[in-house]
Amino acid sequence: MTPLSSQTRFAAEVLPELSALLGDRIVTSHAVREQHSHGEGMPDSVLPDAVAFALTTEEVSAIAAICNRTSTPLIPFGAGSSLEGHVVPLRGGVALDLSGMTRIVEINADSMDCRVEAGVTKEQLNEELRASGLFFPVDPGAHATLGGMAATRASGTNAVRYGTMRDVTLGLTVVTPDGRIIRTGGRARKSSAGLDLTRLYVGSEGTLGIITEVALRLSGIPESIASAICQFPDLESAVATVIAALQIGIDVARIELADDMQMRACIRYSKLEGLEELPTLFFEFHGTPAVVAEQVEMMQALAGENGGEGFKFANRPEERSRLWAARHNAYFANIAMMPGHKLIGTDACVPISELAACIEATQRDIAESGLVAPLVGHVGDGNFHLGILFDPDTPAQRRAAEALASRVSLRAIAHGGTCTGEHGIGVGKIGYMETEHGPALDVMRAIKAALDPNGIMNPGKMLPEAKREH
Structure with missing residues (x-):
């Protein structure tokens, strides 16, 4: 038969x-x-x-x-x-x-936590929280679901102050591959009871089970918020400003870097006025009015010492929203810059001390490749991104784009970092797991085999197959 x-x-x-x-x-x-x-x-x-x-x-x-x-x-x-x-x-x-699972199960304002179904978006949650004086701070930029954000251990522009999904996830409801329903973690802010299954599933990218509910830590809406922008003659000066700010302890909620090519795309797409196509830092400060004013003053002085010019800040919500919308629309701005081209987006993360050297080497690599690849990053925690554009009808360009993305990943690992700070592995970065993790990869495979023995959960992602002995 x-x-x-x-x-x-x-x-x-x-x-x-x-x-x-x-x-x-x-x-x-x-x-x-x-x-x-x-x-x-x-x-x-x-x-x-x-x-x-x-x-x-x-x-x-x-x-x-x-x-x-x-x-x-x-x-x-x-x-x-x-x-x-x-x-x-x-x-x-x-x-x-899971996008239809949009129920906000509970909000505990006094304890500053909540439980939501996996299909709830961060925008939906923050709209629901508005009247409580609380907000959910993890902001990866995409219109993402909270279940997906937990599964990929998402981060974003606020991570330098508020942390990533790893830091704000208190517990999960997970369906195992064989259909069992389990709950991990709880509402307590710390626990020493048993293995930390919550952290095991956060970042597992759907390879170990299905996250259906997420319990989250919330934050209070700051009394005062101010955004600022400053432009620099070169990337080295901008990165030096970031490193100095972190070293002296300026409490910045967000620090974003855009290189000259990224600014060109954003200026055109978001119709930004009064800005030049120069390396640019975006800042946001949270706290009391007095604290925010002090932070802005210190950052302005520090930027000036490193050649920063045109320091502007905004307190009004509509001005801040417009400024950050331009940053969040960077992906679409890059696509619009070269119609008909495709984009490979890649990210890497390195120790702050290695950031300047890694970005400088990456910029040289982009120039030598002949490709257009705007750079933007959450540089407050050493994370940066490339949007590598290529003509899909020209195979050589695609190969060059993939080779450039590969070198970015390997370079970050060589600088003591990781091939991805927040995008995750998926299939796009599976080739770097052996280089980054070495023998620890076998332990990850063992966990996968134990929890998903039939290999049904998102096969072919995150964990490369073990090399067979001949």
Whole structure:
């Protein structure tokens, strides 16, 4: 008897069970499958066999049990904003869309914490928190879901003051690959009870289980917020300002760097007036009015000592929003700068002491490559990004873009850093895991094998296969 193809087997054995469970929320139309075939930042896509739209943790549990029993790949999908191919269904299977799980389960204003379902976005949560005087501070820039942000250990512009998803996640509800529902962590701000499963799942990129709820630490809305911008004659002067500010303890909530090419893109796309195509630092300060005023004054003086000019600051919310919208729209500004081109987005993170040398070497590399690759970064914690543009109809350009991205990753590791500060590994950076982690990679593989013995969870992501002995 001829064995069934994977698609035929899926249609015959898996789809009927999922249809009985979800009805019209299991979708096989080409348009919906195409929407779930890729994220942002990677040029390639693969169609899933079907897309399942779950609305409860119990439904996710039932879907996982079916997929595990039938050895069907299961790929969690939030907003699709990930940048390293995390949501690409490399081996087909079911794309599990959690964007309909948008319930804010509880907000505990006195304890400054909350629990939300995985499909809630940071914008939705902050809108709900507005009247309480609290806010959720992790801001990666994308319109991301909080479940996806936990799964990729997201960071963003506020990380220098408020930390990353690793720091603000108190606990999780997770569906294991075989369909069990577990809760990790709790509302206490610290615990010594057992293994820290919360930190195991935060950053696991959907390879160990499905995050369906997230318990989060919240912060108080600052009494006063001021944003500022300053331009520099060269990148070295801008980076020197950042390092000096951190060393003397200026309490900056955000420090963002954009090089001259990134400023060119942002000025054109966001129609920024009064700015030149020069390396630029964006700042934000939080605190009491007196503290914020002191921080702004100190930063202005420090920037001036390093050649910074045109220091401007804004207190009004609409002015601050406009300034940061230009920064958050950097991805779209880069795409608009060269119509018809694709973009490979990559990030790296190094110790602050290595930041200047690493960025300088990267800038030389970009110039030698002949490619356009704007640089922007959350330089307060040593993290920077490239948006590498290439013509998809010119294979040599794509190869050059991929080679440049590879050198950025390897360079960061050589400088004592990591190939990714916040994008995650996905499929795009899987080739650098051995270099960065060495023998520890075998421990990660062992954890994966123990928790997902059938290998259904987001296969082909994060962990490269072990090399076979000949």
